[in-house]
Amino acid sequence: MSSENITAPTLRYLVQPGGCVSGSFRVPGDKSMSHRSIMLGSVAEGVTEVSGFLEGEDALATLQAFRDMGVQIEGPDNGKVIIHGVGLNGLSAPKKPLNVGNAGTAMRLLMGFLAGQNFEFTLTGDASLTSRPMNRVANPLREMGVVVETAAEGRPPVTVKANGKVNAIHYVMPMASAQVKSCVLLAGLYAEGETSTTEPAPTRDHTERMLRGFGYDGKTDGNKASLVGGGKLTATNIDVPADISSAAFFMVAASIAPGSDITLQHVGVNPTRDGIISILRLMGADITLSNQREVGGEPVADIRVRYVGLKGINVPEEYVPLAIDEFPVLFVAAACAEGTTVLTGAEELRVKECDRIQVMADGLKTLGVNAIPTPDGMIIESGEIGGGQVETHDDHRIAMSFTVAALRATDTIVVNNCGHVATSFPGFSVLAKQVGISIEEQVV
Ligand code: S3P
Numbered sequence: 001m002s003s004e005n006i007t008a009p010t011l012r013y014l015v016q017p018g019g020c021v022s023g024s025f026r027v028p029g030d031k032s033m034s035h036r037s038i039m040l041g042s043v044a045e046g047v048t049e050v051s052g053f054l055e056g057e058d059a060l061a062t063l064q065a066f067r068d069m070g071v072q073i074e075g076p077d078n079g080k081v082i083i084h085g086v087g088l089n090g091l092s093a094p095k096k097p098l099n100v101g102n103a104g105t106a107m108r109l110l111m112g113f114l115a116g117q118n119f120e121f122t123l124t125g126d127a128s129l130t131s132r133p134m135n136r137v138a139n140p141l142r143e144m145g146v147v148v149e150t151a152a153e154g155r156p157p158v159t160v161k162a163n164g165k166v167n168a169i170h171y172v173m174p175m176a177s178a179q180v181k182s183c184v185l186l187a188g189l190y191a192e193g194e195t196s197t198t199e200p201a202p203t204r205d206h207t208e209r210m211l212r213g214f215g216y217d218g219k220t221d222g223n224k225a226s227l228v229g230g231g232k233l234t235a236t237n238i239d240v241p242a243d244i245s246s247a248a249f250f251m252v253a254a255s256i257a258p259g260s261d262i263t264l265q266h267v268g269v270n271p272t273r274d275g276i277i278s279i280l281r282l283m284g285a286d287i288t289l290s291n292q293r294e295v296g297g298e299p300v301a302d303i304r305v306r307y308v309g310l311k312g313i314n315v316p317e318e319y320v321p322l323a324i325d326e327f328p329v330l331f332v333a334a335a336c337a338e339g340t341t342v343l344t345g346a347e348e349l350r351v352k353e354c355d356r357i358q359v360m361a362d363g364l365k366t367l368g369v370n371a372i373p374t375p376d377g378m379i380i381e382s383g384e385i386g387g388g389q390v391e392t393h394d395d396h397r398i399a400m401s402f403t404v405a406a407l408r409a410t411d412t413i414v415v416n417n418c419g420h421v422a423t424s425f426p427g428f429s430v431l432a433k434q435v436g437i438s439i440e441e442q443v444v
Pocket of ligand 1: 032105179182204325
């Protein structure tokens with residue numbers, strides 16, 4: 001056989017229709033916080049212990065990148081990671097390009113974070129990541145005096161010719177993006193004077209909160225975040241809560257499948273991430289938070305979701321950045337909600353791990369749902385979900401969303417190319433099965 005006939009085996013899900021979800025359980029750790037815990041722990045002074053770390057491919061790519069820059073990191077072992085911090089100027093030049101796989105957060109944050117180092121470095125990734133736009137972070141870094149080279153149209157690989165010099169800026173962000181905000185602020189750690197970002201709408205503030213946890217004082221004033229460079233980070237312990245973006249799949253599952261009643265334990269409910277709760281509640285969902293507490297500067301709660309029928313809504317645009325990763329599964333909720341749901345102001349969905357507007361609309365249409373993509377959102381009519389084969393375009397959240405859709409389908413849903421689920425939610429299919437979804441994995 002010639003080599004071009006050999007294709008790598010891929011993973012697909014076969015999900016049988018119907019059922020409901022029940023039980024009390026915990027989903028894996030928050031991806032955004034896991035990335036940041038490795039980054040900040042690595043340049044802190046002293047030993048940082050992380051628990052609840054997400055052992056998914058994305059966060060592991062960040063961990064490997066810092067090992068490649070000479071940081072001694074123990075684990076992960078059951079979510080425990082011990083990082084021997086080297087201080088803000090203690091990293092060594094990586095011997096080869098840093099490959100961060102599928103992880104946009106790793107690439108965009110590292111570009112800024114490493115811009116103040118005294119060595120040139122290259123960041124690359126998988127097919128999905130190397131087709132995503134990087135000028136949104138390259139441009140402010142260039143304004144800070146950093147030489148950044150990209151492939152055509154601002155795509156990765158990205159080479160940063162860092163020479164230890166970064167100028168402070170006050171950056172007015174053209175889009176609501178926590179990755180852009182974090183990139184600029186992390187570069188600002190190495191600049192003289194105050195660096196600030198002003199965002200058009202609030203985005204996740206884990207970088208600002210975690211910096212504070214490491215004893216680095218920044219300021220947040222409305223939509224402006226700022227810090228003064230030249231300080232130091234002091235090692236701390238970090239308890240990463242369960243990821244609300246992973247919990248979201250089960251929140252929607254319970255909201256659409258009659259008879260469901262689940263409790264999701266120890267979920268991060270930071271107000272810059274809780275748009276999924278607000279949107280589902282607006283659709284009529286029965287969601288209660290209990291055991292609310294603050295862990296390491298981040299609010300955490302247990303979330304109970306019981307089935308009640310949903311209704312279609314016009315999604316308020318101010319919720320969009322607060323639920324930016326949850327729209328694939330919210331589109332499934334919309335298909336099960338009485339009436340019409342309209343999403344606008346969400347053009348950022350087109351530059352995620354795939355074009356999430358187009359890919360979700362295509363898949364929903366395959367299953368017989370009337371889903372009309374628009375440049376910045378979607379219009380979805382409630383309707384019967386049929387069976388069929390849907391494509392994920394190697395996007396983890398698309399795979400998990402169509403798995404959840406099967407709870408209300410009339411026939412089997414085959415979800416192709418699910419390997420990337422391991423980037424954010426290792427063990428998803430096992431957990432989904434345990435709590436009531438009839439899912440089988442197949443290697444084809
Ligand atoms: C993230 C920010 C968001 C989000 C991504 C994680 C982060 O991206 O979609 O999954 O950890 O900062 P944008 O900054 O592009 O909105």
